Amino acid sequence: xxxxxxxxxxxxxxxxxxxxxxxxxxxxxxxxxxxxxxxxxxxxxxxxxxxxxxxxxxxxxxxxxxxxxxxxxxxxxxxxxxxxxxxxxxxxxxxxxxxxxxxxxxxxxxxxxxxxxxxxxxxxxxxxxxxxxxxxxxxxxxxxxxxxxxxxxxxxxxxxxxxxxxxxxxxxxxxxxxxxxxxxxxxxxxxxxxxxxxxxxxxxxxxxxxxxxxxxxxxxxxxxxxxxxxxxxxxxxxxxxxxxxxxxxxxxxxxxxxxxxxxxxxxxxxxxxxxxxxxxxxxxxxxxxxxxxxxxxxxxxxxxxxxxxxxxxxxxxxxxxxxxxxxxxxx
Amino acid sequence: xxxxxxxxxxxxxxxxxxxxxxxxxxxxxxxxxxxxxxxxxxxxxxxxxxxxxxxxxxxxxxxxxxxxxxxxxxxxxxxxxxxxxxxxxxxxxxxxxxxxxxxxxxxxxxxxxxxxxxxxxxxxxxxxxxxxxxxxxxxxxxxxxxxxxxxxxxxxxxxxxxxxxxxxxxxxxxxxxxxxxxxxxxxxxxxxxxxxxxxxxxxxxxxxxxxxxxxxxxxxxxxxxxxxxxxxxxxxxxxxxxxxxxxxxxxxxxxxxxxxxxxxxxxxxxxxxxxxxxxxxxxxxxxxxxxxxxxxxxxxxxxxxxxxxxxxxxxxxxxxxxxxxxxxxxx
Numbered sequence: 001x002x003x004x005x006x007x008x009x010x011x012x013x014x015x016x017x018x019x020x021x022x023x024x025x026x027x028x029x030x031x032x033x034x035x036x037x038x039x040x041x042x043x044x045x046x047x048x049x050x051x052x053x054x055x056x057x058x059x060x061x062x063x064x065x066x067x068x069x070x071x072x073x074x075x076x077x078x079x080x081x082x083x084x085x086x087x088x089x090x091x092x093x094x095x096x097x098x099x100x101x102x103x104x105x106x107x108x109x110x111x112x113x114x115x116x117x118x119x120x121x122x123x124x125x126x127x128x129x130x131x132x133x134x135x136x137x138x139x140x141x142x143x144x145x146x147x148x149x150x151x152x153x154x155x156x157x158x159x160x161x162x163x164x165x166x167x168x169x170x171x172x173x174x175x176x177x178x179x180x181x182x183x184x185x186x187x188x189x190x191x192x193x194x195x196x197x198x199x200x201x202x203x204x205x206x207x208x209x210x211x212x213x214x215x216x217x218x219x220x221x222x223x224x225x226x227x228x229x230x231x232x233x234x235x236x237x238x239x240x241x242x243x244x245x246x247x248x249x250x251x252x253x254x255x256x257x258x259x260x261x262x263x264x265x266x267x268x269x270x271x272x273x274x275x276x277x278x279x280x281x282x283x284x285x286x287x288x289x290x291x292x293x294x295x296x297x298x299x300x301x302x303x304x305x306x307x308x309x310x311x312x313x314x315x316x317x318x319x320x321x322x323x324x325x326x327x328x329x330x331x
Numbered sequence: 332x333x334x335x336x337x338x339x340x341x342x343x344x345x346x347x348x349x350x351x352x353x354x355x356x357x358x359x360x361x362x363x364x365x366x367x368x369x370x371x372x373x374x375x376x377x378x379x380x381x382x383x384x385x386x387x388x389x390x391x392x393x394x395x396x397x398x399x400x401x402x403x404x405x406x407x408x409x410x411x412x413x414x415x416x417x418x419x420x421x422x423x424x425x426x427x428x429x430x431x432x433x434x435x436x437x438x439x440x441x442x443x444x445x446x447x448x449x450x451x452x453x454x455x456x457x458x459x460x461x462x463x464x465x466x467x468x469x470x471x472x473x474x475x476x477x478x479x480x481x482x483x484x485x486x487x488x489x490x491x492x493x494x495x496x497x498x499x500x501x502x503x504x505x506x507x508x509x510x511x512x513x514x515x516x517x518x519x520x521x522x523x524x525x526x527x528x529x530x531x532x533x534x535x536x537x538x539x540x541x542x543x544x545x546x547x548x549x550x551x552x553x554x555x556x557x558x559x560x561x562x563x564x565x566x567x568x569x570x571x572x573x574x575x576x577x578x579x580x581x582x583x584x585x586x587x588x589x590x591x592x593x594x595x596x597x598x599x600x601x602x603x604x605x606x607x608x609x610x611x612x613x614x615x616x617x618x619x620x621x622x623x624x625x626x627x628x629x630x631x632x633x634x635x636x637x638x639x640x641x642x643x644x645x646x647x648x649x650x651x652x653x654x655x656x657x658x659x660x661x662x
Contacts, residue, residue: 220555222557253599257551259591260551263590264591266580275605276608277603281601284598
């Protein structure tokens with residue numbers, strides 16, 4: 001099934017009439033149980049279910065206006081000119097709802113994610129764009145459909161249409177109509193995420209390529225789906241019980257397990273830089289000294305620290321460069 | 332089965348009469364397919380078969396003399412006093428052949444492994460001690476039996492009783508009588524190993540504890556035995572064909588896979604220091620520039636570079652601190 005056919009299953013054949021402008025906000029998210037491996041490359045259908053926490057006011061606000069004679073894409077005030085991969089990816093996503101080939105869009109997106117946070121922007125970017133298109137065409141789609149459409153732009157975008165804790169169920173259907181995210185009702189107001197950006201000179205392998213290589217070449221990856229399934233259950237239990245140690249431990253082990261499958265790939269993929277390892281050892285040292293801190297990492301060199309508000313002063317003392325996010329305290 | 336019972340199966344009940352002195356040399360070895368995980372803690376029986384290369388003239392020479400009223404252990408001229416763990420481990424090994432509780436030994440061992448190589452010494456140490464005891468008591472044991480006895484001191488010592496490429500077959504018997512090493516007939520005179528010692532302040536988890544934690548807690552470890560079995564076949568093929576890329580690639584992936592299972596453990600085990608990661612990235616950069624270099628790592632922060640003689644100048648230029656070993660050019 002193509003992505004366009006998947007969208008037609010949701011939107012149907014109704015005539016699309018653009019309003020003056022579509023606009024939406026979507027938060028970035030950090031996975032505590034990672035999306036790692038696709039069962040369908042075209043539809044971004046995952047091997048395993050995942051669970052994330054949205055970052056409140058850190059995210060993307062996107063406006064879409066229909067018009068012009070080509071797609072344009074402004075990101076944080078800067079025009080992204082073709083043949084930039086970012087513009088191509090946005091245009092390809094717009095194709096999914098474009099009523100005819102001579103309709104074009106002006107997309108204007110601004111991100112509130114500080115550069116110092118070192119966070120990827122595709123999840124919030126495609127989620128905001130999906131929501132903005134829903135607004136532009138007055139589609140009034142509900143969460144499930146919006147999550148599916150966002151997923152077609154970027155897998156993890158399926159989770160960024162919600163605030164709070166979000167679970168993306170892998171589903172098993174070939175058309176992906178059962179592969180979407182839902183929000184958990186639990187809140188955790190004391191929870192904090194601390195972003196440590198690790199500078200690096202190396203060009204990293206993208207996460208899309210990374211998960212493909214891991215799935216195809218790592219022997220240890222064969223045990224990943226089972227690990228992810230167990231971690232997901234533990235995380236949901238931890239969230240339900242507000243058991244911070246269970247949450248932190250599971251998230252940290254899940255992230256390390258994901259990186260483990262990359263190292264076991266051929267060619268080996270090591271997103272870590274020397275400073276990443278330094279930060280990890282420092283977190284383990286702090287934990288051995290009694291500070292309840294854990295970490296997670298995505299397909300990159302940056303480290304995201306998990307802690308609660310009452311440890312904030314200690315975390316900031318140990319990592320003066322940290323950017324702290326309070327996911328449940330957004331306005 | 333106890334270790335002592337295992338030794339009795341080999342030596343039988345013959346009366347042991349000590350000569351004036353027993354003396355032997357055993358080389359250190361570096362595994363290209365790692366010994367990682369025990370199926371029997373007492374007898375050091377491994378989960379998977381492994382394959383190593385002995386380091387020629389880098390190793391241990393050990394003399395044993397029966398006498399005195401307690402065991403003594405001199406290592407590189409220094410008396411190791413009880414209750415040092417090293418002395419306790421040597422004494423426990425001597426127990427396996429001690430004819431009666433009132434017989435004691437003076438063990439004098441000297442190592443030719445430069446400190447700058449950052450190599451573990453237990454494999455060559457226990458292999459040399461097993462060979463020296465065979466000499467002391469004139470047991471005339473053949474390789475299989477010597478390998479089994481050395482294994483009871485330290486798993487990887489089972490491989491250090493031979494030079495060259497050595498395969499340790501895991502075996503399946505409970506008494507371990509089919510778990511011993513044999514030497515491959517192949518030689519590879521151009522092969523080189525470059526040792527990079529990474530300084531580190533952290534106290535690492537010992538490899539004995541590391542493999543236990545990985546086997547018991549890592550989900551990804553479940554796929555390790557299968558990976559190791561495939562890697563072993565690839566390595567034997569590479570050695571047979573003198574296919575350096577296949578050898579290097581398999582050894583590197585095997586080492587990374589082993590480290591991957593450690594990271595996936597709980598608590599996570601990361602032997603790598605920032606400098607380890609720096610050296611890895613540097614090796615990958617050199618390889619991407621066309622230099623045929625690969626690496627392996629054991630349960631520690633040090634990196635061992637695999638290359639052939641015709642790349643030596645380039646390796647030494649990139650890593651001025653490297654200690655180069657020519658495994659097949661020993662005197």
